[in-house]
Amino acid sequence: MNFLSEEKRAKLSEVLFYVALSIELGIMLLEKTVIPLHDCQSYVYRVTFLLTLIVVLLMKHDKKEWIVIGAVCLFTFVSYRISGKNDLLRYAVFMMAARDIDLKKAMKYIFYVSVAGYALIALLSVVGKLGVVAPPPRDYGRGDIEVRYEFGFGHANTFYGSVYAFVLLWMWIYGEAASLREWLLVFALNFMASVVSATRTGMLVSVLTFGVGFLARFYKKIKECKIVYVLTALVTPVFCVAFSVWSAVVSKVPRYEFEHKHYDLIEWIDDKLNNRIHDLYRETEKHAGSIWTWKLFSDGNSEETFDMGWVRIFYWYGIIPAIVISALIVLIIYICYKKKDVWTLIIILSLSIYTVVEATFVSEYIGRLFILPVIGVYLGEFVNRKKDGECLRS
Incomplete structure (x- = not known):
């Protein structure tokens, strides 16, 4: 790729990364619905893997970083050949491709694409076009007949998991500057979602998360x-x-x-x-x-x-x-x-x-684990030993 200037390589890398990210987010949103994906996933994964691999090859790496890249790719490839699952290899290359991105911009992109997708799934279920708002009452293994709302997501836990992902993304992007009113509104949304989906795990973990989040927001010295x-x-x-x-x-x-x-x-x-x-x-x-x-x-x-x-x-x-x-x-x-x-x-x-x-x-869905770009940027910084105090979240 030496025929490209450094500036053009950086721009092409960014475009290819966002194309791969968009595809991964799209298939993640489809998977959360009742729409069958059949065998098309494997072909999509090959495309996004190739795109992120090209991004890694377009990047500039020193000798130490090439050694790390080689070791990680070898380990995850061996894991893939033995287990038949290429998830770790795809995750690793995706994180490597995220090294030079504008992290806050990428996280906002994930946030708004995900929220738009979640809202569309819920809306389509409400108007009767995709899935159901709530299946008939049944026993979910707790010994009680109950109604659990899923809003087109195929299962109540999938619905709550999407709200939970939204909450965590919101905290990462906006939590530090959000007002008390905004915090309470997001908490109320999360609480209502955990109630209608009847997820005890979600309610307990969210209370813990919001408790620590409130502390971090209003007691700055905790960091x-x-x-x-x-x-x-x-x-x-x-x-x-x-x-x-x-x-x-x-x-x-x-x-x-x-x-x-x-x-x-x-x-x-x-x-x-x-x-x-x-x-x-x-x-x-x-x-x-x-x-x-x-x-x-x-x-x-x-x-x-x-x-x-x-x-x-x-x-x-x-x-x-x-x-x-x-x-x-x-x-x-x-x-x-x-x-x-x-x-x-x-x-x-x-x-x-x-x-x-x-x-x-x-x-296997990269789009679910929204924290991957953060890990990719932080590990890239760690390998390159940039200044510890530099905060890539700002």
């Missing part, structure tokens, strides 16, 4: 507190991963085995999680999700889905990739500490806890 970053680093990979591993282990304990020394505790927690722990073992014939199905690298037969997101990471991709992902999260938390970026920290904390019991953000 200087080292303990906040340390606690997040402990909660995210230590508590979330450790609890998920424990769940995968005890999922095999048969129900009503009262003599088991931890039976009461397991049953109490599992009841609060709507049987998610026991379902890791008993929901499928091969006991997908239980720790006995985990491998160092997953294989093409590990396709089953279940709700516990961190367990899905271990099951879908393998123990080694899951450990690498956990370490990467700790590194991002460290970068947040160096940059005093409490808002990205809040997003990481909230998503990590939410993913313990919901696998919404563990998927």
